[in-house]
Amino acid sequence: MKQTVDQAVAAIRPDPGSRLPDVGLSIFAVMSQKAAAAGALNLAQGFPDFPPPQSLQQQLKKHIDAGHHQYSPLAGVPLLRAQIAAKTRHCYGVEVDPDTEVTVTTGATEALFSTITAMVRPGDEVILLDPAYDSYAPAVRLAGGKTVHVALQPPDYRPDWDQLAAVVTDKTRMIMLNTPHNPCGSLLGHDDYQRLQQIVAGTGIFLISDEVYEHIVFDGQTHISMLQYPQLRERAFVMSSFGKTYHATGWKVGYCVAPPDLSWELRRIHQFVTFCVTTPMQHAIADALEDPTHYEELPAFYQAKRDAFRAALSGSRFKLLPCHGSYFQLLDYSAISSENDVDFANRLIDEHGIASIPVSVFYQQRIDHKVLRFCFAKDAATLARGGELLCAI
Template sequence: MLRNTLAALGLPSKLPNVGTTIFTVMSKLAAETGAINLSQGFPGFDCSPDLVSLVERYLRNGFNQYAPMTGVPALREALAQKTFELYNVAYNPDTEVTVTSGATEAIFAAVTSVVRPGDEVIVLEPAYDSYVPAIELNGGIPVYVTLTPPDYAIDWQSVADKITDKTRLILVNTPHNPTGYVWTRNDLNQLADLVRDRDIWIVSDEVYEHILFDGRAHYSLMTHPELQERTFVVGSFGKTFHITGWKIGYCLAPTALTTEFRKIHQYLTFSTVTPIQYALADYLSEPDHYRQLPDFYQRKRDLFLAGLQNSRFTFTPAQGSFFQTVSYAAVSDEPDYDLAIRLTREIGVASIPVSVFYHRKNDYKILRFCFAKDDAILEEAAARLSRL
């Protein structure tokens, strides 16, 4: 009889608790049932035709061989310039800026750079599902701090209580997926107080840095001098320019951290697709391409929430990201996973149950919806949900 698992072959899985991601499950179910897919976090509209034209120009003019391992110089320089103009923080494009094959690769390389077997890594949950596998594959031990609705603000005393002599890394995310929480200046100061005089590093996932609402500012960890010197700041063009399928991310970090980061990166993907890097370097020369995002996405958030206003769902408007969490406690007492499946099949709207972002599957009766979709889609989804 054919043995079809590693365990049956005498080789235990490195990730025994990991199966198919919820994003794959829900998107597949949405496709099978013809449901509106507000589950997986990708825009339901195309990128700028101007950006496509730039890629085509470089494709047709011979920019089709390996890029430098660190990223093409033009893009690294453009990223350093953009970062300085936005945050008044200077990164050397030669030694402190690295282009990666998506933010997930950057997060993995950053974690691998500093985490050794037995090291503890603090994770603020609900957390994006790539964080913990990256920790565990490097022999690290995830230590969880639980954030709770309705605001998901960070209890910094709880973080302090989890720090030990074995703590090596803290993984943070702002604006936050899945909750939409946006860090404040006080959050940065509290974190700095905790890591001061300790050998603790930070990976800051900031892929939604340009998607903030109601006049909020993005307080990148790089803007705090004490944090900047120990932080890998991870960004992505996918969320910013509606090109998630291109998988282009980057990491900004001080020279010593970048040196170790690049040692890992070169053996993960070595380099990232060349013509797209050149196109993005050109596209970044016009700041309006990312400065207009807050208004663009706030209108979509507000449109979706207006459609739910007379429903039995309750919510606090997301502070950032393109996700909205919604409580269904007044609608049903079903487990959130079961309800997400049922709503996909019965009313044709797919969402993500927020319990999947907690290691103990904490069920606060919350669903996450992605509102990065065309207006007509959002209106129809809200109408279907409101009929419950």
């Protein structure tokens, strides 16, 4: 019998044997592609539809013209690390050593991946609070670790520390936290850090604190960094992202602050994942950080967008959940439909021309609270149009 080309290739080529066979294209890409195909308004993917500050773009051009085209030191351009240390002092009153405690990474994504690869060994358990950012669990699995999930509940999505303490075992290697929280918009407070401190005291547990939205907090509240707690900081990898802070998600520049020995473990991996981060971007961001005005104005800038989006929804049948930080607004649609959130989100694209992210996809158990995530890092006209479309449902 005649073989097809595929059959012939299959006969001579081994099966790739995927390391993540159950992982498909990320939900953000799926919903964005669907939105583009349907011509729908895309409030699904979490990136701004406005540019980085002009001054930052000019700094980038300046550094390209100045010939900053070669590898930087693997930990990052020294001036950028010094500026990160200065920002950490300015924002949190905390001293960090730019040489031994700050590592510049290819976005927070690489900081997360390299840290997990460095720290998680086969058989280790890593506790995640669901809904959790989508890159956490695959990275833990690739390192041979097992994720243990504790579910946060609407409307406030506050951590239940007793529940978390109950899943700690002698195999627990790491706990991962995210504040301000994507997708929930919730913040960790002093009491949360106190409880965490009690839970990890005397254990061998390490911590990842994903603080990429550190400068996006509302209503006069302040972001509290894990770096402010010496007993947590000594075992923590604290991450941030200039993509979020400077409306430049495509630049992929982030960083991780950790004690010297932990930073060194991260750097062992980072040097082979990417070696260093795009050099001219690092120089441009170092220049921008000289003036804190931009990130000091971010809370008001994004609060105006959050408030505009919420006001545009005032006549709708959606219930607005609290949003204290990040650039995401959760909407409960249980008064509108009993469909599951994935079906409902798909129908919003097909029938109502607006794309969002169903929150169940961030839960390992696919828990469906009938809640969708909308990104409000958009210009005023887009937010107004989003409000119109949603009010019509």
